[in-house]
Amino acid sequence: MDISEYINKVKSNEIDIIEHTKKVIQECRKINKEYNYFNVISEELALEQAKELKKRIKKKDTKGNLFGVHVSVKDCVCVKDVESRAGSKILFGYRPVFDATVIQKAKEQGAIIIGKTSQDAFGYGSFNVNVGLDFKIPKNPFDKERATGGSSGGAAGITQKLDLPHIAISESTGGSIAAPASYCGVIGLCPTYGRVSRYGLMDYANSLDKIGVMSKNIEDCAVLLHVIAGHDNKDSTSLEEPVENYPEFVNKKSRLKIGIIKESLAKGIDPEVKDSVLNTIKKLHDNGIKTQEVSLPLVFKYGVQTYYLISLTETSTNLAKFCGMRYGYEEKLEGNFNEYFSKIRSNAFNREAKRRIILGTFARMAGFRDAYYSKAMKVRTLMIQEYKKLFKKFDLLVCPTMPNVAPKFYEIDKLTPMQNFMMDIMTAGPNLAGFPHLSMPCGPEDNLPVGIMFTADHLEEKKLIQIAGIIEKLK
Amino acid sequence: MKFTKDIIIGLEIHVELNTNTKLFCSCPTKGSEKPNSRVCEICLGHPGSKPVVNKKAIEYALKLALALNCKISQEIVFSRKSYFYPDMSKNYQITQYEVPLGKNGKINLKDSSIGITRVHIEEDPASLIHPKGISSSKFVLVDYNRSGNPLCEIVTEPEIDSPKEAREFMKQLITILQYLRIFVPGQNIIKADVNISIKESGYARAEIKNVSGFKEIERALEYEIERQKQLIHGNKKLKQETRAWLPEKGITQLLRTKETEEDYGYIIDPDLVPFEINNELINKLKKELPELPEQKVKKYTEKYKIAKDDAFVISSELKLTELFENIIKKIDPILASKWIRRELIRVLNYNKIELSDFKINETHFIDLLKSIQDKKITEKTAQGLLEKLIEKDFDVNAFVKKENLLIISDSNIIEKYCKEAISENQKVVDDYKKGNENSINFLVGQVMRKSKGKTDAREVKELLKRLIK
Numbered sequence: 042m043d044i045s046e047y048i049n050k051v052k053s054n055e056i057d058i059i060e061h062t063k064k065v066i067q068e069c070r071k072i073n074k075e076y077n078y079f080n081v082i083s084e085e086l087a088l089e090q091a092k093e094l095k096k097r098i099k100k101k102d103t104k105g106n107l108f109g110v111h112v113s114v115k116d117c118v119c120v121k122d123v124e125s126r127a128g129s130k131i132l133f134g135y136r137p138v139f140d141a142t143v144i145q146k147a148k149e150q151g152a153i154i155i156g157k158t159s160q161d162a163f164g165y166g167s168f169n170v171n172v173g174l175d176f177k178i179p180k181n182p183f184d185k186e187r188a189t190g191g192s193s194g195g196a197a198g199i200t201q202k203l204d205l206p207h208i209a210i211s212e213s214t215g216g217s218i219a220a221p222a223s224y225c226g227v228i229g230l231c232p233t234y235g236r237v238s239r240y241g242l243m244d245y246a247n248s249l250d251k252i253g254v255m256s257k258n259i260e261d262c263a264v265l266l267h268v269i270a271g272h273d274n275k276d277s278t279s280l281e282e283p284v285e286n287y288p289e290f291v292n293k294k295s296r297l298k299i300g301i302i303k304e305s306l307a308k309g310i311d312p313e314v315k316d317s318v319l320n321t322i323k324k325l326h327d328n329g330i331k332t333q334e335v336s337l338p339l340v341f342k343y344g345v346q347t348y349y350l351i352s353l354t355e356t357s358t359n360l361a362k363f364c365g366m367r368y369g370y371e372e373k374l375e376g377n378f379n380e381y382f383s384k385i386r387s388n389a390f391n392r393e394a395k396r397r398i399i400l401g402t403f404a405r406m407a408g409f410r411d412a413y414y415s416k417a418m419k420v421r422t423l424m425i426q427e428y429k430k431l432f433k434k435f436d437l438l439v440c441p442t443m444p445n446v447a448p449k450f451y452e453i454d455k456l457t458p459m460q461n462f463m464m465d466i467m468t469a470g471p472n473l474a475g476f477p478h479l480s481m482p483c484g485p486e487d488n489l490p491v492g493i494m495f496t497a498d499h500l501e502e503k504k505l506i507q508i509a510g511i512i513e514k515l516k
Numbered sequence: 517m518k519f520t521k522d523i524i525i526g527l528e529i530h531v532e533l534n535t536n537t538k539l540f541c542s543c544p545t546k547g548s549e550k551p552n553s554r555v556c557e558i559c560l561g562h563p564g565s566k567p568v569v570n571k572k573a574i575e576y577a578l579k580l581a582l583a584l585n586c587k588i589s590q591e592i593v594f595s596r597k598s599y600f601y602p603d604m605s606k607n608y609q610i611t612q613y614e615v616p617l618g619k620n621g622k623i624n625l626k627d628s629s630i631g632i633t634r635v636h637i638e639e640d641p642a643s644l645i646h647p648k649g650i651s652s653s654k655f656v657l658v659d660y661n662r663s664g665n666p667l668c669e670i671v672t673e674p675e676i677d678s679p680k681e682a683r684e685f686m687k688q689l690i691t692i693l694q695y696l697r698i699f700v701p702g703q704n705i706i707k708a709d710v711n712i713s714i715k716e717s718g719y720a721r722a723e724i725k726n727v728s729g730f731k732e733i734e735r736a737l738e739y740e741i742e743r744q745k746q747l748i749h750g751n752k753k754l755k756q757e758t759r760a761w762l763p764e765k766g767i768t769q770l771l772r773t774k775e776t777e778e779d780y781g782y783i784i785d786p787d788l789v790p791f792e793i794n795n796e797l798i799n800k801l802k803k804e805l806p807e808l809p810e811q812k813v814k815k816y817t818e819k820y821k822i823a824k825d826d827a828f829v830i831s832s833e834l835k836l837t838e839l840f841e842n843i844i845k846k847i848d849p850i851l852a853s854k855w856i857r858r859e860l861i862r863v864l865n866y867n868k869i870e871l872s873d874f875k876i877n878e879t880h881f882i883d884l885l886k887s888i889q890d891k892k893i894t895e896k897t898a899q900g901l902l903e904k905l906i907e908k909d910f911d912v913n914a915f916v917k918k919e920n921l922l923i924i925s926d927s928n929i930i931e932k933y934c935k936e937a938i939s940e941n942q943k944v945v946d947d948y949k950k951g952n953e954n955s956i957n958f959l960v961g962q963v964m965r966k967s968k969g970k971t972d973a974r975e976v977k978e979l980l981k982r983l984i985k
Contacts, residue, residue, distance in 0.1 A: 103539050119564040132563065141564060242564040245785035277789050278564050298543050355786055358596045361607035362561045374655070402598075405781040412782060 044110065044261045047206040051109030054098055058109045062091035062153055065111050065205050069155060069253050072202050074106050076160070076185070077177035078195040080116045083123045083158040085112070090153045104152030104308075106268055107208075112147055113200075115193050115211045116157040118252065119241040123154070127243040128192075129162040129173040131363045131389035133370040143210060143239020143269040144278070150268045159195030162391050164214050164245040165186035167464040168453050171195025171393040178450075182225055183489055189448040190224035193255065197229065197300035200255045208265045209255040214245040215348050215431035216468025218253045218453070223442035225342060225490025226482040228509060229255045230262050233499045234475030235280040237266075238273030244359040246352035247278070247474055259481075259509035263287035266502065279364035283501055290503040291510040297324065297436045299495075305440030305467055317484035317491040318441045324515050325508075335438065339427050340470040343420055348469040349462055350404055350417035357401030360394065396458065425474045437508055440467050442480040443494030454511065471496040479505040481512060519674070519719050523741060525682050526674035526711040527733075530667050531693060532640065533576045533706040537663035538568030538640045540610065545666075546703070549644075551659040560666035561605030569594075573666035574617075576698040577637040578793070579801050580668055581618025583692050583808055584632050588798060589615050594793040597780045602656060603641040605663050611638035613782045617793075624693070624810055625684050626828060631673035640665040646707060674711065679737035682710070682829075686730035687832065688809065694834040695806050701872055708733055714744050720754035722769055727761045736761040740768050790920035812837060826857040828957050835871055836860075842878055847885045855885055859899060863906050883912040896969040897921050924970045930963075933971070935977050937962040945984055956980055 042050075050056040066084045073079045077336025094109055114120055118182050119137035121144070126132035144154065162173035168189030181187035182201040187197045193211035197222075201208045209220050215229040215263040229262035231253040239250055256262040267287040273279045301322060306315055326332050336461065365371045365385030372385060390398070402411040431438060444466065453461075471478040476496050486492035493512075497504045529707070538545055541558035547553060557565040574592060596615035616753055621632035622908055642663040646653035676682050690706065693699035695895065699706070707728045713719040724957055729735045747754060759768040769848070807815070809831040816827035830836045836856055840897045843852050887893045893916060894899070899914060901921075916922060924930055938945055947955040956977060963976045 116738060125564075127563065135563070137557075137564065138562065139565075145627070240566050241564040244787075275568060277568050277787060354783055358598050358608050358781070358783060361598055361600065362563065364600065365609060366602065367605070368562065379600065382600060402781060405598075405783050407779050407781075410782070 042206060043258070043469050044206060044264055048106075048110065051094070052098065056109070058094050058098070058153075059088065059091045061109075061205075062087050062111070065155060065203075065207070068203060069199065075180070076182065076198055076202060077179045078129065078159055078199040079113070080126060080159055080176065080195070081124050083120065083154055085409050086120070086123055087153050087155050090148070094151060094153070098197050103151075104327070105149070105242070106264060107147055108151035109154050110191070110265075111155050111205070111207045111282060112152040112265070113155050113207065113209045114144065115196050115209070116213055117243040117463075118143060118210055119243065120154055120157065123157060123219055125157060125243070126173065127163050128160040128176060129390065129461075131173075131334075131370045131385070132173050132243075132368070134387070135369045137241070138213050138473050139241065141252075142238035142273045144241065146269050146271075147210070147265070150469060152268075152390060158209065158211070160217075161192035161194070161301045162394055163243070163360070164192040164212065164217050165356075165393045165397055166191040167216065167220050167461060168448070170450065170453055171391060174389065174391050184447070184449075186449050187384045187489075188224065188450060188453060190283050190447060192217040192220035192221075192441070193229075194225075196230040197225035197227055200257060201225045206261075208261045210252060210265070210269070211255050212242060212250060212252050213468075213472060214249045214251075215472045216336045216354055216465045218255065219252075219289045219442045219468045219492065219494055220464070220480060222255055222480040223482075223494070224447035224490060225254055226490030226492075227257060228259055228262050228479065229253065230266060230479045230505060231472070231477060232266065232270065232413045232502050232504070233279050233280070233477045236270050236284075236500065236502065238269075238271070238276040238279045238479070240273055240275040244356070246355040247359070248355060249348070249352055249475075251472075251475075253279065259506055259513055262286060262509070263291055263341060263506045270502075273280075280500070283474045285503050287503060288504050288507040293507055293510070294508060296329075296331070297504060297508060298331045298333075298434070299436035300431055300438045302341075302438055302440040303334050303336045304338070304341035309444055311445045311467075312439060313484070313488070314441045314443070314491050318429075318439070321398065321483040321493050321512065321515075322439060322485070324426070325511070328511070328515070330511075331440075333435075335435065337427055337433050337438075337470065339420075340424050340474075341466065344424065344469040344473060345462055345465055347420045347424070348465065348473045349400075350413050352420065353397045353401030353471070354404045354414045354417075355401070357398045357405065360390075360398055363389075365389070421473055425469065428470070428476060428496075429498070435455060435496065436501070436504050438496045440494055440496075442467055442494040446489040467494060473503050475499060477502045477505055479509055502514050519713075521677055522715050523677055524674045524711075524713050524719060525676035525678075525737060527670075527672045527676065527682065527685065528709040529672075529686070529706065530708070530713070531670065531689075531699055531706045533573055533637075533666040533668055533698050534700050534704050535570060535573045535576065535666055537570055537572075539570050539573050539637070539666040540664055543664065549661070550946060551657070552661060554661045555663065559605060560660055561607075564889070567610060567785075568668065569788060569791065573637060574791070575797075575801060576604040576666070576696070577617055577635065577668050578798070579696050579805060580670075580693065581635040581810045582622065582798075582801060582846055583696055583804060584618065584623060584635060584670070586618030586621030587634055588793060589617050589619075590793055591615070591616055592793060594785040594788045595782045597777070597782055597784050601641070601781055602658055603644050603663075605642065605660060609641065610640060610785055610788070611669075612636035614784070625681070625688055628681065630675050630681075630685050633671040633673055634669075636669050637672075638667050640667045644658065647692075666905075679734040679742050682737055683730045683734035686733050690730065691832050691834065696806055697806075707719060710737060711742075712737055712740050712744075714741060714748075716755040717744055721756050722754070722768075722804070723758045723774075724761050725771065727757060732761065732763055735763070735766060736768060739766060743768065750947035763779060763949070764842060788853070800887050809837075813863055816849075816853070820844070820853070822853045824848060826853045829857050831859075833871055835874070839876070839878065839881070843882050843885060851889055852885060855902075859902055860906075863903050867906060874906065876905060877909045880909060880912045887912070887916065891972075892916070892923060894969055894971070894972055895922050896964065897923075900969070921970060922973065925969055930967070930971055930976065930979060931983075933963045933966045934959075934976065934983055936966065938980070938983060944951060948981055956984075
């Protein structure tokens, strides 16, 4: 059932929204027991919202582009009164006093929030194995021995596993939407930096964070993106350009020109990933879409390093606020302030958070700042220019989302931190440069999912939606 | 920098700008004093909240930078200054580091000029309350009402030579702030961190934190210079250190010795996009700038021919300036300046009334001065009336009429009083005749008393001289 059909059935009361919401919650609970996709299932809020919609249905007041649609929310996006922890123990018990702008917008359009999805704590990871202390690692919907990808692993997992209409609000800093979408075989769209308000998003790296969408099909994705995109006075970095009507582009024909990123298909890529991606490109080619090989030397040489320098530097300041004082995890008040906050941070941050705080703090100390952080900012500008040159000739760039299929947990354990960071080789570039990108499944259905990723110029989300629409119809 | 002077003083001043809302959120800067009642997720630093800059505060700070003759930067960029402290809601402060909004300015004092290194804008931290005093309290309470209030930081060059000059500087800065209407004394906080070193110690620098008020700055500096000198005389070596000023005890106290400069790991705040300062904005603000004290002195002395000292005193107080400029629409400026500079200030000092608290009905003040100007009442009568007027407002003209205070213009009556005074004080008259010039003043006093001050003293004196001859 597609989303518009579902919404119509809710509005006409053919689907009883209260009963259906109960069913969704029950199903989520069942899945969660096995797969750990939720940090919180917000049953109370969901039922309250469902009852509210029910009242409106009776009054024939059923306006809303998401009327009755169940939406899950990555844990780092604030939902008023629902425990929101960004996957970290240090935010234990924290219930935001306000809704993120995206939540407010979704609620206004009649969305029902069902819970907070699992993530690497603060988004620090590519596999969702870096969950916070006392949190459970989500498991791949196709093989419980494998990772979902991260950091939005819970969002990707539940989007794949839940067989009822549902869309996920998720978030990417360096690939956290594309990576899990790839491993879990769903669509993940990360918009242009600034297209969707970050107000209410718990910061990982402010100049990189983007709220986006995960869904089973491109129409759902376009509908939700259309609701949450747009300028927000509360976020100084949000863009003022008007929002296009994304759902219109799902079935829109046009002549797209695609550049195939040469470096992304060089050595180090799993052959099955390469085959699936090239196979899809060939099909597009056969359908009259022009393709040509292109090169992004700077992005592939320095993208990951630059991404980590900037993101860790910023994040080390963002995480300073967590000190067990105003909200979140607390312990008995003992010692002086320095002793107390050090204890809190020692006991409630996981290993990866500590690693990133230390690295990021180092990179911004006097004497190192110019060599690392300031230089990284300059390299980022050069990378944007490298992309922009290609976007003069091409509508989209294509590459695999991840160099592999979802790895097994024991394989991940063997990776060094540096190998871990290198998993972001495909996704770091567009994330760093703020370009919208989309990952969608492209492999044979009976195998583990493979993701193909398209990147568009700033504010060209519509082209991503178009290409996804075309690929969906190829199947 | 190589120093040669005996005393080197530099100031770092924090002044709270008088905006309605905080620097990065819409919480009011004034209102309920109940702790933590004027707060939101932004000024409490809740995860997910984001700052949005208050353009009014930027305009205020720019006006100040312009008034201090600063070079204005082309864009506003905010930085994060990271350090852990319980009064910091985010454990970093949003401030300006790499690019302050103004630099290389100066303030002209009466006889000197002090360079301004930089002017920048930043958010105020919360206030800490130690329920049992700072040293004995086992815990501290935090009130975030102040958290996020807009502050302007003004850093001077180390060019101040004496505690007196530091006081003059602060006084002049406060006056400029008032002129700009971006600061209300008594309502907005102004505090200075004072750096002081003396030649004898080889310029080992002490920093005195959080001294408020220009009088306190002078006191603190006087004490600190004396302390440093005594240590040197006692053959002790001075260390670079941070001290606190205890105004009740009139002493400074060691807070910590400074071995290294702290590293705040500054980065540009990525939540706040750089904000361009275009010429249009600068021109608009320049147009809005009022005449500043320096320009007032020039105008008063050149256009109105007022004594420089009077012009300086009047222009150094916004209230006096406003009063002066209003009354000279009807009153001779020289007369007005004298009465404000001398009589009004005398009465205020005598009654221990602070300028910030004093009120006067301008119409009645003008009536009073007009009566002097038109020689309807004597200066003596006017002084008495002014004293009353400061206490409580009344209709001066009606009162003069009712109490019959008009100057006695009938020369027969004056002559009658004079003759009486002469005949009643023959001994004094003799003294005068013997050459004791001053003794005539006694007779003048007698006439004044008889006429209840309603005669012109100079006129009486001349008449007495003639009558005695």
